[in-house]
Amino acid sequence: MSEIAPGGLDDPQVVLLSPGIYNSAYFEHVFLAREMGVPLVVGADLVVEDDRVYMRTISGLKPVHTIYRRLNDDFLDPKVFRPDSMLGVPGLIGAWKAGNVAIANAVGTGVADDKAVYAYMPRIIKYYLSEEPLIHNVETHICREAEGLKYTLDNLDKLVTKPVGESGGYGITIGPRASKEELELARDSIRANPENWISQPMIGLSVAPTLAEEGIGPRHLDLRPFIVTGKESWVLPGGLTRVAMKRGSLIVNSSQGGGSKDTWVLADNCNNGSAA
């Protein structure tokens, strides 16, 4: 975060910009801010003057140089994006354009979150790096391509269909678990707008013992690893384990009531001097 601050600063002020306590990921924002040792701010704490960003402290305005934002693009600046955003900072994009503040992730990076981009990753790697991907994708069928669309429609009851522009587990149909009506609904949506859809086989997510209302029971989970890219890239020795709190559910997203678990990385002391 310090590396990307506007030039010439020994000790740039980094902040984490959160939508606040009512966001489902607020706990994570607190955790990250604490581990990074940076102030956790909300939009109302920041103010832009002459294209420079400041935070309101008890001793007045303090300059801010890098913003790690956990706020979606459209809420960032009511002057540029959604005018009804109460969570953003008026003038923030102006300050960013003027080069006076760095925003991470950069505005527009949300496009990489699009599931259609995921589907093309193996081809992107090949095209730009002439390499094979080291970790393979989940087999993904792209409905904007005739072949993928046909395969998807022919096998709807075996596939998971996902809208490309959504996140948080919304709009997903899990074929093997869907009713006839749900499958027909998914079929209609895909036919109406094939570009908006991809499909994947249902992944047999692993389970772990989880404390639930009725006691300890199995719940599905997945692992999100994190890779930080600055001047160099490195993989964090840990990750986010997300867990579906509903019995049998494969939707682990926190915005749909999913929880998180500790992630343990077991280090081999013989080969590795430092434990994670």
Add this chain to the structure above:
Amino acid sequence: MSMMRFDPGLLARDAEGLFWMARYLERVENLARLIDVTQSFESPGFETDAWFGLIRINADEKNFAARGFSPDAAHVKRFYLLDRGNPTSIPSSLEDARTNARTLRPLMSTEMWRQINVFHRFAGRITPEDMEGDALSRLCTRLKEGVQAHTGITQGTLYRDQGWYFYELGRFIERADQTTRMLDIKYTALLPRDGEEKRVAELTQWNAVLRAAAGYHAFKRYARAAFSAEDVVHFLLRDPSSPRSALLCVRRIESHLDDLRRLYGLSAGEAIERAEILRALLLEKPLGHILATGLHDYLDIVQIHLQQLAAAIGRAFFRDWRPQADEPAQLQEQTQVTA
């Protein structure tokens, strides 16, 4: 050379959050004390008068009626112990304290956060049975102890930077205010008309007020054997060592404001001035004179001064801290302004 990187500053919003978290929790402890002492003021056939007195000293008459309650002992208890729709109830104050605590999580210890959550859950499970007879006193004890555990954990774990001073300022302003209300409860209490009976009843009531303020034993050590009302009022308003006395609270406030100026260069001239005026108000007139002309009115004036002091702190640090601020936002006096 210091090993610390730099002073990260304190967000105005976080300073305000600390101030209010402390106030809400202090309010819970004192309301539990007031409820406890009100129960001991109950005399058979006159329960309603005793309990409605609680509504009056908290200036909650309008709010009480608006919530659909009528002057009745059981209604007053429900209003303060169960009614989440009443912003001055104990469950509401704890809800507000916890909401502030959530915004302050990066600044507070895990131990503080955990205790507030456990306490918040406890207060959310108060039942009508907990408000009957002896159970009520036990409930008040649990509520007091909940805040005392919070205070102790905070003393032992909260990092002592600027934030700590705002937490303390909130706590002492609220405590001073609540002590004046505790004294005021005597004003609404019923007394037999005259003679020996009246004298005894009055002494019993003053003893109850002292016990509510946890000051009974200390008072006994320092007061004359045949004490008067004036002695009790002195102890709760002017005693420099009684931890709940208004004077001690105001002196702590002055010293914290002074530390903020000295250690962090944060000046709040208006707030310091207001604290000085308040200290003078507490000390200047002979108590005999105050008692003769009306303690209740005097306590009202003290409460107004405390509100003005809180507003001045708000103007200095939370809202209009920028010298060039053109539109002074109104700081509400008794409850927090939420953005």
